[in-house]
Amino acid sequence: MTAGTPRERADQTGPAARQVRLHWSVSAHALRLTTLALAALIIAVITKRPEFAGVAAPAVLLLAARRPWRPATVGLSVRPSGRIVTEDEEADLAVSVTGYGEHTADLLVHPRYAIVPGPGASLRAGQASRLPFHVARSGRRSVGVLEVTLRDRLRLTEGRASVDLPVIDCYPRPAPQQTRVVLSRLPSRLGEHPSRSAGEGLEFTGVREFVPGDRQRRINWPATTRRGRLQLNTFAAERTQNVVIIADTTSDVGEPGSTPVDLALRGSAAAARAYLAVRDRVGFVLYQHGLQWTPPGLGLRHYYRIMDLMLGATGTRGLAAPASDITRLPRAALPPGSLILVFSPLLDRRLVETLRDLRERGFAMLIIDVLNAEPPGGRDGLSRLARRIWRMEQQAIRFSLRELGIPLVRWDGEQSLDEPLAPYTRRVMVIHR
């Protein structure tokens, strides 16, 4: 599963060249030359010193050589390299300008939020250019405004035009994750995780005595020779599991680009990718001002369905959805016996209560704490005291969840997700109901 795949399926046919009206004006360079010429000539006349007239000469010659022709409109076509990108992935805009004769065209992108543009470009007649940029935060983003500046040969007049650039979808960059948490009890559906029950899998579990009806090709001949009776190899059954990922995007606090929302989305994308890669069924719940969800599913198409759902995570501050809505999700969206991975800063009390409720109903759950910011405040005693109380509250929330038997790990967004999950990925996770 690579980020390049959506680009292939993205619409590559950009809009045709359109005519853009130019607004012409005298350039700042011409104004400076005019100032030099006028000031030098006036001083020459007042002081009767011809050398000042000579100082004005180059500026006067440059200004006098201006040519009047200039195009009223130019043809402009802008096409992004893909309608879908991943965070921090290099993308570019293919820009071509036509109909500007001997002028030069300078292109400059005025970026909108979360867009990081590369250097601008300068075009000669008949040239096309690529303007690189990348998106620093996931979501549906407008690239910004493209400013085209035409300059004549002597750079004395400038024609400017601005066009809005297209909107592109930016998927969160999945965090590195190679390992997976596997439950001890798996539904009896064929998959890739070795379960505790014997079956037709590949993982060797032991040797038992042969009984009529067993497959002869599984006879363990060395053990048979030692014991004098026919012995048979047994193997673990291989099962799949249902995983439901809950991303809490209600608290967009901290440094943009590494807020709990960003971390929750990157972690969710990583988990979805890791579990879908071993053919587990993965569902997704986006918890924000409106609850959005997709039931567990399989395959690459489902991965992009989840990523499309993440595009709606705006992280806007507002009234969150009633968290109890999660417990009222249909059985198809929250199948019994599924593993629930929660990426949350645990700042929303209603979500915390809902997680407790889910645990009490027997769901296997693992919380990945993505809180990486603290309330701002001064250094005075009252602010310090308030921050200390806030920290104690957060510790109390986490303690109460652990007391209920909910594993809770902290992830800072920098390291691989494998590191905090290591205690639960080395062996199967046993959840007591």
Add this chain to the structure above:
Amino acid sequence: MTIARSGAAAALLAVACVVWSAVPLSGAGGAGPVVLAVAAACAALGTVRLTLGRSAAEPAGPLDPAGQLGRGLADLVRTVPWAEGMVVAVLVLEALHHSRPWHTGLLGGAMLAYLLAVHLAESRSRLAVLRPQAPLIAAGLGLLVLAVGTAALPAGTGSAAGLLAVLAALAAVVVGGLALPR
């Protein structure tokens, strides 16, 4: 020439123009220090303007008065044409001194170079974009040398001699401009 080099060249040329027009400061009379201060301020702020670039700063939050003040100052620096102010101040400073034609001629060349460097840095262009202007600049510099030579000749008799020399130089400039191919 890269953009950073253009900016550095503009800053160095600004300093050179101000210093060149000011020396000797005693020869500029009582107004000299004032005009020198204006020219130096314009040169410094013009350099800051080039450093800031054209794009507006990130909007500051309503609870960030320091950020708002900084943004307001940056907008002010971007709005005022400091280079024009420096050009006028430097010419006035030069005019306050006694006639020294070759000194003024060199100053004129340096100021033209300063304006070209400012343009290159401001428009983020390379030196090659000035190639079409090279013949005109050469012709202009030739006229500058002629004018300086005229001024360096021994003064004629009568008070109208200086004015006649100025008019001759002006006529040469105008003829040069009219003779340009369209």
